[in-house]
Amino acid sequence: MSTPIASLDTPAALVDIPQMQRNIQRMQQRMSSLGVRLRPHIKTSKCLPVIQAQIAAGASGVTVSTLKEAEHCFAAGIRDVFYAVAIAPGKLPQALALRRKGCNLSLLTDSVSGAEAMVAFAQQHDERLDVWIEIDCDGHRSGLAAQDPVLIDVARILSDGGLHLRGVMTHAGSSYALDSLEPLQALAEQERALCVRAADTLRAAGLACPEVSIGSTPTALSALNLDGVTEVRAGVYVFFDLVMRNIGVCQADELALSVLTTVIGHQPDKGWIITDAGWMAMSRDRGTQRQRQDFGYGQVCSEAGDWIDGAQVTGANQEHGIVTLGAANSDALVTRFPIGSRLRILPNHACATGAQFPDYHAVDADGSVHTWSRLHGW
Amino acid sequence: MSTPIASLDTPAALVDIPQMQRNIQRMQQRMSSLGVRLRPHIKTSKCLPVIQAQIAAGASGVTVSTLKEAEHCFAAGIRDVFYAVAIAPGKLPQALALRRKGCNLSLLTDSVSGAEAMVAFAQQHDERLDVWIEIDCDGHRSGLAAQDPVLIDVARILSDGGLHLRGVMTHAGSSYALDSLEPLQALAEQERALCVRAADTLRAAGLACPEVSIGSTPTALSALNLDGVTEVRAGVYVFFDLVMRNIGVCQADELALSVLTTVIGHQPDKGWIITDAGWMAMSRDRGTQRQRQDFGYGQVCSEAGDWIDGAQVTGANQEHGIVTLGAANSDALVTRFPIGSRLRILPNHACATGAQFPDYHAVDADGSVHTWSRLHGW
Numbered sequence: 106m107s108t109p110i111a112s113l114d115t116p117a118a119l120v121d122i123p124q125m126q127r128n129i130q131r132m133q134q135r136m137s138s139l140g141v142r143l144r145p146h147i148k149t150s151k152c153l154p155v156i157q158a159q160i161a162a163g164a165s166g167v168t169v170s171t172l173k174e175a176e177h178c179f180a181a182g183i184r185d186v187f188y189a190v191a192i193a194p195g196k197l198p199q200a201l202a203l204r205r206k207g208c209n210l211s212l213l214t215d216s217v218s219g220a221e222a223m224v225a226f227a228q229q230h231d232e233r234l235d236v237w238i239e240i241d242c243d244g245h246r247s248g249l250a251a252q253d254p255v256l257i258d259v260a261r262i263l264s265d266g267g268l269h270l271r272g273v274m275t276h277a278g279s280s281y282a283l284d285s286l287e288p289l290q291a292l293a294e295q296e297r298a299l300c301v302r303a304a305d306t307l308r309a310a311g312l313a314c315p316e317v318s319i320g321s322t323p324t325a326l327s328a329l330n331l332d333g334v335t336e337v338r339a340g341v342y343v344f345f346d347l348v349m350r351n352i353g354v355c356q357a358d359e360l361a362l363s364v365l366t367t368v369i370g371h372q373p374d375k376g377w378i379i380t381d382a383g384w385m386a387m388s389r390d391r392g393t394q395r396q397r398q399d400f401g402y403g404q405v406c407s408e409a410g411d412w413i414d415g416a417q418v419t420g421a422n423q424e425h426g427i428v429t430l431g432a433a434n435s436d437a438l439v440t441r442f443p444i445g446s447r448l449r450i451l452p453n454h455a456c457a458t459g460a461q462f463p464d465y466h467a468v469d470a471d472g473s474v475h476t477w478s479r480l481h482g483w
Numbered sequence: 484m485s486t487p488i489a490s491l492d493t494p495a496a497l498v499d500i501p502q503m504q505r506n507i508q509r510m511q512q513r514m515s516s517l518g519v520r521l522r523p524h525i526k527t528s529k530c531l532p533v534i535q536a537q538i539a540a541g542a543s544g545v546t547v548s549t550l551k552e553a554e555h556c557f558a559a560g561i562r563d564v565f566y567a568v569a570i571a572p573g574k575l576p577q578a579l580a581l582r583r584k585g586c587n588l589s590l591l592t593d594s595v596s597g598a599e600a601m602v603a604f605a606q607q608h609d610e611r612l613d614v615w616i617e618i619d620c621d622g623h624r625s626g627l628a629a630q631d632p633v634l635i636d637v638a639r640i641l642s643d644g645g646l647h648l649r650g651v652m653t654h655a656g657s658s659y660a661l662d663s664l665e666p667l668q669a670l671a672e673q674e675r676a677l678c679v680r681a682a683d684t685l686r687a688a689g690l691a692c693p694e695v696s697i698g699s700t701p702t703a704l705s706a707l708n709l710d711g712v713t714e715v716r717a718g719v720y721v722f723f724d725l726v727m728r729n730i731g732v733c734q735a736d737e738l739a740l741s742v743l744t745t746v747i748g749h750q751p752d753k754g755w756i757i758t759d760a761g762w763m764a765m766s767r768d769r770g771t772q773r774q775r776q777d778f779g780y781g782q783v784c785s786e787a788g789d790w791i792d793g794a795q796v797t798g799a800n801q802e803h804g805i806v807t808l809g810a811a812n813s814d815a816l817v818t819r820f821p822i823g824s825r826l827r828i829l830p831n832h833a834c835a836t837g838a839q840f841p842d843y844h845a846v847d848a849d850g851s852v853h854t855w856s857r858l859h860g861w
Contacts, residue, residue: 115571116861148801170763170802190802193493193745193759194823215748218822246803247748247757278800367571370593370625379625381571385548389767389835422656423526423834424548424568425624444596445572456801457767461838463860481859482841483494 109474110408110466115367116386118462119449120477121410123470124361125343126158132325132342133162139331144168144187144318146340149456151480152465153181155343166209168338171483172199179208187211187318189274189338191239191247194222201230211235211271215248220259224266234268237318240275242299243292248275251303260312272316272335273307275300280323284352284397289327296324301333326354344455347404351396357404357412362459363449364403365466366426371439378428378442382450384421388457402426403450410449418450426450487852488743488786488844494764495743496840497827498855499788501848502739503721504536510703510720511540517709522546522565522696524718527834529858530843531559533721544587546716549861550577557586565589565696567652567716569617569625572600579608589613589649593626598637602644612646615696618653620677621670626653629681638690650694650713651685653678658701662730662775667705674702679711704732722833725782729774735782735790740837741827742781743844744804749817756806756820760828762799766835780804781828788827796828804828 110119136143145159148170156167156178166185169175175186184207192200192212203210212234214220220236227234238259241248249256263270277296283289300319307314319331320338322345331337341348344362345355366382384402393400405416405428415431428448430438442448452458459465465477488497514521523537526548534545534556544563547553553564562585570578570590581588590612592598598614605612616637619626627634641648655674661667678697685692697709698716700723709715719726722740723733744760762780771778783794783806793809806826808816820826830836837843843855 114574114577114861190759191747191757193747195745196492199492216822218817219748222823241750244753246798246800246805247750367573369569369571370597372619372625375622379569381568384768384835385838389769389832390762391767391769420624422624427624439596444594445600454767457762460763461860482839483492 109472110365110468113365113466113474115365115447116382117365118459118465119363119365120155120344120465120467121361121363122467124359125155128342128345128359128361129159129162132339133164135326136337137163139328141331141334142336144336144338145343146170146189146338147174147178149340149343150459152477153177154467154475154477156183157181159343165336168340172196172203173480173483175203175208175210177480179203179206184209187237187338189213191215191219192223194226197223197226201232204232209235211237213237213239213274214259215239217255217258217262220262224262224268227268228266235271236263236268237271237274240273240300240303242275242296243277243279245278251299251306256303256306257310257312260307260310260314264312270313272314272318273300273303274318274338276338277319277321277324280321281348281352283323286327286353289323289353290329293324293328297328297331297334304333322349323352323354341455344459346455347400347451347453348392348396351393351398360451362455363406363410363451364458365408366448366450368442368444368446368448370444373438376429376438378430378438380426380428380448381424382418382426383424385423386458386461387418387421387426387450387452388454388461390452390454390457392453400453403452405430406449406451408447408449487850488846491743491844491852493743493745493825494760496837496843497741497743498533498722498843498845499739499741500845502737503533506720506723506737506739507537507540510717511542513704514715515541517706519709519712520714522714522716523721524548524567524716525552525556527718527721528837530855531555532845532853532855534561535559537721543714546718550574550581551858551861553581553586553588555858557581557584562587565615565716567591569593569597570601572597572604575601575604579610582610582612587613589615591615591617591652592637593617595633595636595640598640602640602646605644605646613649614641614646615649615652618651618678618681620653620674621655621657623656629677629684634681634684635688635690638685638688638692642690648691650692650696651678651681652696652716654716655697655699655702658699659726659730661701664705664731667701667731668707671702671706675706675709675712682711700727701730701732719833722837724833725778725829725831726770726774729771729776738829740833741784741788741829742836743786744826744828746820746822746824746826748822751816754807754816756808756816758804758806758826759802760796760804761802763801764836764839765796765799765804765828765830766832766839768830768832768835770831778831781830783808784827784829786825786827
């Protein structure tokens with residue numbers, strides 16, 4: 106009997122369900138043992154069966170990166186949704202519509218202007234929006250510094266405007282630039298301490314700040330304590346990827362997402378195998394380029410998923426991948442990997458690679474394959 | 484009256500229809516004046532109204548990068564379709580099904596093994612497949628060298644197997660690494676000459692080789708003559724992008740695709756504007772990184788499309804773009820570009836950026852906006 110995977114057209118995005126479940130359990134158990142709720146960031150999968158597995162394992166609500174994700178989750182019965190991108194004022198009507206349907210959608214701001222826009226909109230529509238304030242814990246992107254006096258201004262605008270200040274949140278995105286335990290632990294502590302400090306600043310000013318939400322996959326898996334934190338947001342842990350492997354928070358055999366591809370040609374003189382997984386399948390993400398091990402556009406495995414040492418996707422055009430095997434494997438290129446044979450590629454960045462596919466093909470422990478659709482666009 | 488663009492949610496992929504039409508006319512007229520047919524590569528747009536504009540302007544059939552594109556074009560009445568990726572044997576049944584519906588779908592190979600698989604399949608199904616042989620003109624990817632004796636072997640396998648050898652094709656993909664006229668002209672001549680030589684080699688061996696198909700946007704716009712060539716394939720010219728601008732085959736004001744984005748925050752101390760067009764909107768393509776001018780994740784323009792000198796998307800997270808304005812524009816960051824204001828970003832690579840969106844929003848000369856869906860996945 107042929108396995109179901111063999112009948113899939115390529116390129117295909119494969120999810121290893123048992124490995125995904127182990128990844129979900131690992132993070133959930135870690136958060137439970139540290140005494141915090143886990144609010145997974147579903148921007149990685151954008152896929153309902155994955156999200157439902159996270160909820161079933163104990164997650165408390167979800168984090169989303171688009172209102173489309175929020176609508177999709179709510180339609181599936183998930184009510185507690187945090188849209189963790191500072192909202193553009195033009196999106197407030199869409200957010201309101203979702204709240205009016207019964208979704209407990211909370212929003213984010215990091216500015217006086219943003220807070221004022223929310224208050225004006227909320228008062229116009231007689232709606233008590235739930236709002237978080239974004240804290241900058243590492244200088245990598247958005248947010249107010251914990252000691253910035255504007256933090257109290259923003260909180261007061263929200264509070265005086267009758268909105269519900271849910272709490273403060275931060276994301277230690279600079280953790281992606283680290284690759285050893287002590288700096289990761291130090292950044293995790295910085296993320297925790299600065300966000301707690303921001304909450305304490307608000308409380309000292311007489312403002313309610315019930316929640317402290319932090320998180321990134323590398324810091325969540327490195328933190329030694331989460332005192333003062335109420336919830337952690339993390340996303341890519343559900344699949345992991347080569348970037349996470351280089352950072353050191355997962356092993357190579359914990360990656361749950363791969364791209365199935367077919368060999369369509371060879372250039373034997375150059376030691377190249379040509380596949381049908383180009384950048385349209387892998388994405389253009391070169392996240393490992395500046396890490397300790399550069400995997401090109403992905404690490405090459407056998408069809409069964411066994412890592413082939415030194416084999417990488419070293420080049421990619423839109424629908425062509427160029428695979429080189431490394432010195433130890435370059436003999437007998439054509440006979441070992443004939444046209445029509447298949448390989449699996451582990452991606453640099455699961456969020457980016459997943460986004461290239463309308464569906465995942467999720468493989469169960471018994472080898473059966475399920476088609477799981479995922480969201481595309483905004 | 485507010486303009487229709489103002490009512491679009493962001494991020495949105497905008498197509499400037501009049502500019503697209505000028506780009507289409509430019510390439511079509513050039514090919515007509517050089518005496519060859521144009522078979523546009525629709526992998527750039529994957530969008531029917533764009534393709535139909537190319538056909539209306541005189542294109543002869545289409546080139547596709549996936550069988551899904553082929554099916555989509557055929558369903559819209561386009562019969563002459565060239566799938567210009569060496570076909571994986573497992574996709575032959577899908578190709579056959581499309582031919583049996585009446586599509587004149589032609590296929591590609593560059594190997595004995597690929598040719599044998601086609602012959603075996605064709606004989607099993609009593610179908611005379613149309614097949615091209617891929618020639619390698621610059622060592623950048625796939626194809627057989629024009630002087631490779633395997634070329635005649637492959638052609639003979641196809642011919643003896645009863646298949647219809649349409650001709651030889653090549654793609655000078657290394658043109659993307661050039662940026663001045665003389666080397667582009669030289670590569671265009673190399674592309675032409677080697678593909679014609681391959682055809683002549685087959686003809687000298689007594690094999691029919693009616694067609695010679697070459698092309699890339701940079702070489703098509705640089706070639707001085709196309710003697711012996713019957714058709715040119717090119718794709719990205721329909722929109723152009725910053726990579727093409729750096730190569731020198733278009734001007735900055737000829738780019739027809741841009742991403743509309745909203746300002747969602749600022750980090751004034753760093754000179755950053757935060758927008759809602761991160762890499763999910765722009766793609767991870769950093770095609771200008773090694774060119775003469777690196778545009779980061781894109782060149783920033785005003786909402787109306789006016790280039791802001793020195794302003795670039797210098798960083799990108801999934802749903803956050805970090806815009807820096809350059810020395811001349813960094814004053815009064817917050818007041819000039821307040822939260823809720825809009826910008827347009829010109830992409831590095833139109834094929835990659837377009838693929839991030841389910842739809843284009845196509846803007847006509849009168850400012851009216853049409854929603855044009857595009858293909859996603861395989």
